[in-house]
Amino acid sequence: MNAPVQQITISIDGKEVSVPEGSTILTACNAAGKDTPTLCYGDTLTPKNACRVCMVELKGSRVLVPSCSRKVQPGMEVFTDTDRVRHSRRLVLELLDSSVDLSTTPKIPEWKERYSVDSGRYGPKAGPSLRRDVHEPGEHHTGNGSVAASMAQPDKIDNDLYVREYDKCILCYKCVDACGTQWQNSFAIQIAGRGFDSQISTEFAVELPESACVFCGNCVEVCPTGALSFKSEYDMRAAGTWDEAQQTTTTTICTYCGVGCNVELHVQDNKIVKVTAPHDHEVNHGNLCIKGRFGFTHVQSRKEDGND
Numbered sequence: 001m002n003a004p005v006q007q008i009t010i011s012i013d014g015k016e017v018s019v020p021e022g023s024t025i026l027t028a029c030n031a032a033g034k035d036t037p038t039l040c041y042g043d044t045l046t047p048k049n050a051c052r053v054c055m056v057e058l059k060g061s062r063v064l065v066p067s068c069s070r071k072v073q074p075g076m077e078v079f080t081d082t083d084r085v086r087h088s089r090r091l092v093l094e095l096l097d098s099s100v101d102l103s104t105t106p107k108i109p110e111w112k113e114r115y116s117v118d119s120g121r122y123g124p125k126a127g128p129s130l131r132r133d134v135h136e137p138g139e140h141h142t143g144n145g146s147v148a149a150s151m152a153q154p155d156k157i158d159n160d161l162y163v164r165e166y167d168k169c170i171l172c173y174k175c176v177d178a179c180g181t182q183w184q185n186s187f188a189i190q191i192a193g194r195g196f197d198s199q200i201s202t203e204f205a206v207e208l209p210e211s212a213c214v215f216c217g218n219c220v221e222v223c224p225t226g227a228l229s230f231k232s233e234y235d236m237r238a239a240g241t242w243d244e245a246q247q248t249t250t251t252t253i254c255t256y257c258g259v260g261c262n263v264e265l266h267v268q269d270n271k272i273v274k275v276t277a278p279h280d281h282e283v284n285h286g287n288l289c290i291k292g293r294f295g296f297t298h299v300q301s302r303k304e305d306g307n308d
Contacts, residue, residue: 010076025056025067025078034080037089037111039224040172041068044279044286045182048173053092053111057082064088090115098122098148099196101168104226104237122148128167149196155234158207161294162220163234166199168227175200175219175228183287188213217293221276221286230274230294243268251278254292259283261292272296 006021012032019028024047029036040051047069055064059077064084079085093111097119102108111117126147156164171191179189188211192201202211220228229237236242247268254261261284264276275293279286 008072008074010072010074010078012078013080019072021072023072025058025065025070025072025076026054028072028078029056029067029080036067036080037093037107038068039105039170040174042174042177042222042224045174045177045222048177050172051092051096051170053089055085055088056080057085086115090117093117094119094121096170098125100151100170100225101165102225104168104229105224119148124148125152126150128152128154151199156207157231157234159209159215160231161215161290162217162228162230164200164208165227165229165234168225169200170225170227171198171200172224174222174224178218178222178287179213184214184216184218186212186214186216189219215290215294216288217290218287220293221288232273236268236273242273247273254288256289256291256295261288263288263292265296271300 007018008021008023009016009018010025010028011017012028012034015032017028017032019031026036026038026041036056037053038051039053040048041054047066049066049069052066054067056067057079058065058070059079067078067080089111093108093115094117096102097108097112097117112119124147126149128150150167151169152167156166173191176189176191178184179186188208189200189202191198192205193199202208202213208215217230220230223229233242247266250265250267251262252265254263262278262281264278265272266274266276275288275296277284277286277288277292284292
C-alpha cells in the first residue's frame, strides 16, 4: 500500500499555498493563480533551466531561482513580482527579442508590455547569416557592435512534413530532449557549435531525410516558439490564410494501430491543418508516431470525379 502524499505549504507573495510533496515552485505559483512566464518548461519533459524567464525570488537565497525546477520545501517564502524579478525577466526577454524572431511565440506581446521590454535598445537586428551552418567549431564570431546579433538564417525546408525556422529558435533544448532519452530515443538532433553560434542540428548538418529522424513530430509538439511547424501551417502563414481564431480542435483516437493514442485535430475551412496530442493522456502523453502526427491527408482527399 502506497503511503499518502504529504502536502507542503509555502508562501507565495504573502499567500499560503499547499501542493503535493515533490512539486516545483512553478506548480505552486500556478496553484496560487500567478501567471509565471515560461518558455523552456515542458509539462512532459524534465526541466532544462535554459530560458531563465521563470525566475522568482526566494527568501534567504542569494540569487533568483528557476521556479520550473526548484522543488518546494516547507516554509519557503517566494516572491514573484519584486524589482529583481521584473528586471531579470525584462532583460531576458529583451535579449531574446533582439536576436530571435518571437512573432509566433504565444503570450510574448503580453509579457513585453507587462515588463516594459525595450528590445530596440540593442540596435537594429543584423540580417540573415548564410554561414551559420559552416562556422568553424569552437570559433567565436564577434560582431562590430553596430547592430544586434541575430539568429536569422534561411528557413530549412527539406521535407513535406515540417519546417525548421531557426531564426525563431531560443535553444530551449526541448526538441533535443523529446528526440533523445526522454521520449523518442532517435537522437537525430543535438546542439552544434558554441556560444552565439550554437544551434540545433542533425549530425554533420545533413538534411532531415538523410538523418536518423523518424518524423514523429514530437519535437514540433514541444517547440514553444514556432521554430518547428507543420509544412501546412508554414505554407498557410506565408499565404496569410493561417487563422487560429477560425480553427476548431477535436480530440479523437488514432486509428492506425491498437495502441490507443489520443490525437487533437486542428481544423480550418473544413480541412485538417495540423495534429497535436493531449499531454495529459495516459497512453501517449503528447507523443505520436509519423502516422498519427502527419498521416491525415487521406481524410480530405477527393476522387477525380469530384465526389467524396
